[in-house]
Amino acid sequence: MKTGIIGLPQVGKTSLFRILTKAHLSSAPSNPREAHIGVAKVPDERLDKLAALYNPKKLTHASVEYVDVGAIGQDALKESSYVAHLRNVDALAHVVRAFEDDSIPHAGPIEPLRDIKNVEFDLMVSDLGQIEKRLERVEKDLKKMRSADLEKEFELLKRGKAQIEAERPLREMEMTPEDKKRFRGFMFLSEKPMLYVLNIGESTELGKDLEAAVAKYGLTDLVSDHGGTGVAARPVEQRSANRNVGATAICGKVEAELAEMSDADAAEFLSSYGLSESGLARLIRKTYALLGLISFFTAGEDECRAWTIPVNTRAVQGAGAIHSDLEHHFIRAETIRWDQLLEAGSEANARAKGTLRLEGKDYIVQDGDVMHIRHSG
């Protein structure tokens, strides 16, 4: 799963990438269009607690891949390598400047909502170019030969064009699964799930400020069902529940300091700011949720590990995430919620208490399940 970090110039994209992936980058990349690619460990207290119980030889967290590209803009989006990087990601994290700092240039006053609309606009323009090119092609082909499939594509593309011309991103368009499949190959930018990341300034009450930031900068409407990112607000009947948009806030400066500290120092530092966890942990979790992903665990003395699956995955497919052999020879899954296992103190106790269940192939794996797959392979 890949997430692209985008945003206007000098908003803190690379700083965020660096702290997410703990990558030590040379200060200035030789080519500003070169993308940084790195992997972030998904922090998970549940897994850490399981590891404390099992004391395994190996501890493996889930991970999310992040791609940091240069600043976005109409020029950048004309470069094929730049666009290719963005098309290939599963979701976008848009870093929006909300911190005040006169020494770092920004076009105009700090106004996150304006920046969000501008970037969204750039994404839509890029998609529109692609749609128009394809429309021309399909129109020509249709003149030569009638085809039901091409006609459907033509209609869908025209609908996409109208959507963008109304300044609404493709992710807000009503689409059937069939439409979605037709669109998949285009990898449209404005169709991707989007996480807005407000980069706010330091303050003594950072905990409160982080929580209040989304509302303070007027993003609540973007992430709820009540509005659109387009200029025109959406009429009530067109609002859909799953908009694939999320928002969170971080303080890049504080996170950068945290990244350099030991765990114990970091915990003390966080509580001095009134925070229970780092903004980074929340951001990674939000990315995970935006992508519709959950974790289940395997736990033992050799390894404690988190596995990434989409919500609504059946047990037999979950087993396949571990190894295809487990999927093919699946018998049952010994299953327990992570906190019930901790409470019992061991699998044997849990079995005695009856909290360890035997689940079949069709069981829908829940976030936080600990599973042991019984197989015949």
Ligand SMILES: Nc1nc2c(ncn2[C@@H]2O[C@H](COP(=O)(O)OP(=O)(O)OP(=O)(O)O)[C@@H](O)[C@H]2O)c(=O)[nH]1
């Ligand atoms: N005050 C303050 N400065 C920050 C913060 N985050 C980043 N900066 C500074 O802003 C400048 C730009 O940061 P980068 O992370 O390189 O920003 P970028 O978005 O990758 O910039 P480009 O790739 O050039 O568009 C650097 O001087 C950072 O130190 C922040 O939270 N607060």
Ligand SMILES: [Mg+2]
């Ligand atoms: Mg950068």
